[in-house]
Amino acid sequence: MTVDRNCFQEGDLALLQDRKGRRHLLTLLDGGVFHSHQGRLDHERLIGHSVGGWYRTDRGHVLLAVRPTLGDFVRQMPRGPQIIYPKDLGLIIMLADIFPGATVIEGGLGSGSLTSALLRAVGVNGRVINYEIEESWLPKARANIQKVVGDASNLEIKIGDIYEGISERNIDRVVLDVPEPWQAVSTVGDCLLMGGILLSFLPTVIQVQKLVLALEADTRFQMIETTETLLRTWHVTERSVRPDHRMVAHSGFLITAVRCQPRVIGTPSDPSVEPPAETVAGNEEDEADGRDE
Numbered sequence: 001m002t003v004d005r006n007c008f009q010e011g012d013l014a015l016l017q018d019r020k021g022r023r024h025l026l027t028l029l030d031g032g033v034f035h036s037h038q039g040r041l042d043h044e045r046l047i048g049h050s051v052g053g054w055y056r057t058d059r060g061h062v063l064l065a066v067r068p069t070l071g072d073f074v075r076q077m078p079r080g081p082q083i084i085y086p087k088d089l090g091l092i093i094m095l096a097d098i099f100p101g102a103t104v105i106e107g108g109l110g111s112g113s114l115t116s117a118l119l120r121a122v123g124v125n126g127r128v129i130n131y132e133i134e135e136s137w138l139p140k141a142r143a144n145i146q147k148v149v150g151d152a153s154n155l156e157i158k159i160g161d162i163y164e165g166i167s168e169r170n171i172d173r174v175v176l177d178v179p180e181p182w183q184a185v186s187t188v189g190d191c192l193l194m195g196g197i198l199l200s201f202l203p204t205v206i207q208v209q210k211l212v213l214a215l216e217a218d219t220r221f222q223m224i225e226t227t228e229t230l231l232r233t234w235h236v237t238e239r240s241v242r243p244d245h246r247m248v249a250h251s252g253f254l255i256t257a258v259r260c261q262p263r264v265i266g267t268p269s270d271p272s273v274e275p276p277a278e279t280v281a282g283n284e285e286d287e288a289d290g291r292d293e
């Protein structure tokens with residue numbers, strides 16, 4: 001039987017928006033009822049009816065009903081620990097180069113926001129293996145992931161401390177959202193394949209510096225970069241075009257590093273020897289960096 005994706009089905013997620021832009025997330029159930037101060041709307045009015053349609057409550061207010069995006073869902077889902085927000089989820093997928101079919105080790109399950117984004121990006125042929133130290137988060141996280149990703153049979157959750165060791169080898173990507181990732185640098189170096197990427201999300205600069213110094217000391221990580229993103233929405237009408245007054249400025253920093261051969265200074269015939277300094281083409285940015293050291 002083909003399902004008409006233009007219409008809501010029982011069990012689907014729906015996002016209702018009122019005329020002031022307030023949004024409500026719900027799962028459509030047979031016999032379910034949505035209540036707000038704008039009145040009541042029976043779920044069966046939506047089931048079998050158009051996505052993107054307008055629906056009137058018993059008090060005469062009109063609500064727009066669409067399917068929530070992954071970003072809509074994670075903003076409103078039940079949560080335990082602090083989640084990673086859509087602002088960073090998109091950039092994590094790009095900076096860590098999470099690709100369809102990849103095998104990803106993730107540190108910290110929390111409420112399952114990042115796990116959901118990773119599962120979507122690796123697709124059905126990829127795998128996510130998550131290390132989570134606190135078993136009590138699992139039911140909520142699993143329920144969240146199931147609602148937004150559906151079948152998550154390619155997700156394996158291991159209860160354990162990722163600092164103690166990762167048993168898998170030849171892994172494409174490691175993505176960490178744990179408080180002390182510098183404790184995992186050695187085990188991440190052992191599990192990543194050559195050219196594999198580590199990405200760590202960290203809220204404070206003190207953590208960032210500790211991680212970067214640990215990555216440098218390990219010698220197997222190169223191309224170590226730290227990124228922050230600021231996201232600003234805009235108000236656009238016929239009479240005024242300006243940034244919105246409020247924005248989410250700080251959430252966290254993203255640190256990436258690539259697993260490489262350790263850098264060794266050997267004999268001149270050794271290909272790992274760096275060319276003399278004067279033969280290296282410099283640029284103004286490099287020189288400016290040098291002054292800060």
Ligand SMILES: C[S@@+](CC[C@H](N)C(=O)[O-])C[C@H]1O[C@@H](n2cnc3c(N)ncnc32)[C@H](O)[C@@H]1O
Nearest residue numbers: 081084108110111112113114132133161162177
């Ligand atoms: C901030 S939450 C992760 C949130 C998650 N990324 C999300 O978007 O919903 C951090 C998680 O890491 C877990 N954690 C902390 N230290 C850990 C460790 N050493 N090994 C594995 N998990 C750890 C915590 O129990 C918590 O669930």
